[in-house]
Amino acid sequence: MTAKVYVTLKSGVLDPQGSAIQHSVELMGTQGVSDIRQGKYFEISFEPGMTKSEASATVERIAKDVLANPVIEDYRVELATDS
């Protein structure tokens, strides 16, 4: 069982890192890009014995308490039973 967690800045929050990347992309001559925003991505692997509901509760807790700052960030969780 693995989970993927995507953490993105909320839409109203300034993203200077994304703006810097966009600026670099423009300086390198690429046209047509209107916005770049950077987020974080985590792959979490669980021990084999874990059920889907346990894994779901665990990854939600990890995402909320450790990976994302809920004041300025949103997160999205995907569970996959690829074991």
Add this chain to the structure above:
Amino acid sequence: MTAKVYVTLKSGVLDPQGSAIQHSVELMGTQGVSDIRQGKYFEISFEPGMTKSEASATVERIAKDVLANPVIEDYRVELATDS
């Protein structure tokens, strides 16, 4: 038209940040997590007039040249015509 780019460390590459997160998660009392790896995530928006093939070529070039270090990282691109 938007694109999502996921950048992850190749599987043989040490991920000290992921290990630190995993250690924190264990210290907070969460059981059953066998591995955490951190990656990067980018959302790229394109100007309205862009075709899918142009956007695809552009995002591939940005991912390879700017967002990922191909020596130690893999990247994956998803295009979505949500405009």
